[in-house]
Amino acid sequence: MTDNIEQTNTRAVILEQARQLFLSLGYNKTTMRMIADAAGISTGPLYFYFNSKAEVFFYICSEAFDRLIDDFRQAAENDGHAGVRLRDIYYAYKSFYYREPQLFEIMHLATNPMNGIGLPQPLEETLNRKSEDMVKVMEKVIQEGISRQEIRPVDPCRLALYLYSVAEGVFLSNSRGILQQCDISLDEMIDTAIDLVGLGMIGLRENIC
DSSP, X not given: OHHHHHHHHHHHHHHHHHHHHHHHXXXXXXXXHHHHHHHTSOXXXXXXXXXXXXXXXXXXXXXXXXXXHHHHHHHHOSOSOHHHHHHHHHHHHHHHHHHOHHHHHHHHHHHOGGGOOOOOHHHHHHXXXXXXXXXXXXXXXXXXXXXXXXXXXXXXXXXXXXHHHHHHHHHHHHHTTHHHHTTOOHHHHHHHHHHHHHHHHHSOGGGGO
C-alpha cells in the first residue's frame, strides 16, 4: 500500500513539474532530463512511469480533459430546462477556466496544430475523442430539450458544435488579451453569449431564467 501511494505521489509530482516546464519553455524545448531534474528524480525512475516526453504531455492533457468532461456531465445531469442545463455547462467551463488556468492553456497547446507538437497518432486521436465527448454532452442535452419542446427543432450535433465553438472562442480571446483590449470582462462576454444563444434556441429569454 505504501509503495502504491509513493508511486502515485511521484507520478503526480512528475506531471506537475512537467506542466510547468511545458508552459514556460514550450513542448519542444522541454526534455525528459529537465522533467526528471524538476521532479527531483533521475531519468531511470522517470522512464518507469512514462515512455516518452509525448506520453508525459499526453497524460497531463488527458487528465485535464477528464476533469472538464466530468464538470460538463455534472452540469448536464439535472432534470431542469435544457436551456438552463446548457447555461450551466457554460458556467462549468468558466469555473474550470478560472480554477485551472494552466490546464486550460496546456490543453490548447495540444489541440492547436500551429504549436507543432505532433503527438503520436494514437495519443492525438484520444485527445480528439475527449474533445468530441464534451460536444456530445451538450448534444445530448439539446436532443432532450428538443424532445420536450424546450428548444427549437434544430440539428443537435450542429448546435452543440456551435455552442462549443462559441465557448472556446470566448475563453481563448480572454487568454490572448483581446477582451481586455476591448474593456470587456470574461463574465460579461459569457453572459452575452448565453443570452444570445438562449434567445436563438428558445426564442424567449425568460424561459431559461
